Amino acid sequence: MNTDNPPTLGRPPRKRPPGTVPYVTPGPRLTETTMITMEHPPIEVPALHRIADDVHVFTPPGHDTWGMANCTLVTSPDAPALLFDTPYDGPLTRQLQHLAAPILKGAAIGTIVNSHANGDHSYGNGLFPGTDIVSTEANLAHICAEPTPQELTQLLASTRSDTPLGWYMRHHFGRYDLTGLSTVEPTRTFTGQLTLQVGSLQADLYEVGPAHTVGDLIMHLPQRDVVCAGDIVFINDHPVHWAGTLEEIHHACQRVLALQPNTIVPGHGPVVGPDRVREYADYLEALRERIHHLHGLQWSVEETTADLLRRDAHPTWGLSERMAIAAMREYRHLDGDTQAPNLVELVAVAAGYAHARHVAVPHPRLGAPAPRPTSR
Numbered sequence: 001m002n003t004d005n006p007p008t009l010g011r012p013p014r015k016r017p018p019g020t021v022p023y024v025t026p027g028p029r030l031t032e033t034t035m036i037t038m039e040h041p042p043i044e045v046p047a048l049h050r051i052a053d054d055v056h057v058f059t060p061p062g063h064d065t066w067g068m069a070n071c072t073l074v075t076s077p078d079a080p081a082l083l084f085d086t087p088y089d090g091p092l093t094r095q096l097q098h099l100a101a102p103i104l105k106g107a108a109i110g111t112i113v114n115s116h117a118n119g120d121h122s123y124g125n126g127l128f129p130g131t132d133i134v135s136t137e138a139n140l141a142h143i144c145a146e147p148t149p150q151e152l153t154q155l156l157a158s159t160r161s162d163t164p165l166g167w168y169m170r171h172h173f174g175r176y177d178l179t180g181l182s183t184v185e186p187t188r189t190f191t192g193q194l195t196l197q198v199g200s201l202q203a204d205l206y207e208v209g210p211a212h213t214v215g216d217l218i219m220h221l222p223q224r225d226v227v228c229a230g231d232i233v234f235i236n237d238h239p240v241h242w243a244g245t246l247e248e249i250h251h252a253c254q255r256v257l258a259l260q261p262n263t264i265v266p267g268h269g270p271v272v273g274p275d276r277v278r279e280y281a282d283y284l285e286a287l288r289e290r291i292h293h294l295h296g297l298q299w300s301v302e303e304t305t306a307d308l309l310r311r312d313a314h315p316t317w318g319l320s321e322r323m324a325i326a327a328m329r330e331y332r333h334l335d336g337d338t339q340a341p342n343l344v345e346l347v348a349v350a351a352g353y354a355h356a357r358h359v360a361v362p363h364p365r366l367g368a369p370a371p372r373p374t375s376r
Ligand SMILES: [Zn+2]
Pocket: 067, 069, 118, 120, 121, 231, 267, 268
């Protein structure tokens, strides 16, 4: 695989301004000899489900793993369609395009809306050349700090497979084929609120960040009682959030509920009704209260994480190790640390908890555990 001159699709990304701290530290250039071994569960078949008239959701099988994000297609018989978020990699994006073709009946996708800048919601942008890409102004400013597909690939190759992080990264990210993708920025941005039209259907975009990231938005289809929540809402997995406090994320959930939708498309997990979003918001509130309580008692973040994992009120949800990231992020807020987080450091800590749990009780789908590292 030659990554010296990766093919570029769509508009190239802007140069990262001097002083911008990337969320990841790129690893060495990927070469033939450092190609990762694909040690990961196979992707089951994604599907495109109708959830309301003119509204379909692409749901890759996403429980208990990272990156399998939902995308929502809004169509009209007499206007170009709108796609809310694009998949993580090329094969998933092409599957979505294949599944969407009979629904589009020859119509084009005229607009992409990116809920935020994480790659699992935007790396597929470049496979829709010429499409308008709408997101928040804060999202455009933040996209420079996101890893490019090439940086993520290099990071994966640079982690040692005999470390918890290497084991974790391969299981959760090794399945994605980012070949030929590049970061493609929004072509139209807004702050606050923006209304789009898809034929006679109204699509209201609301900025709700900082929450999951600094630039989050949600989309309300008032004539269909549908809200696409992006990664403000995770269903059936413990969430991961990078920017806002738990209080801010809880507030963003309340904004979803305040629109009184019947149907909510989360960023990850099955499409649900408002009761499941209320349950999720209650979880965030309980998590926040516990972390603040233990921080007030001068517990270390490691002691607090151990407590959260021991008390896990949702043992059927996947990725409980993400509570370590929640604790670390909330402690940073409480301690007044405003430096940009290093994603790799946060994920490495979560990977350590997941690896320890896996060694104790091997995961049925993840195969044999990696050996414990003897040195770093
Ligand atoms: Zn996501």
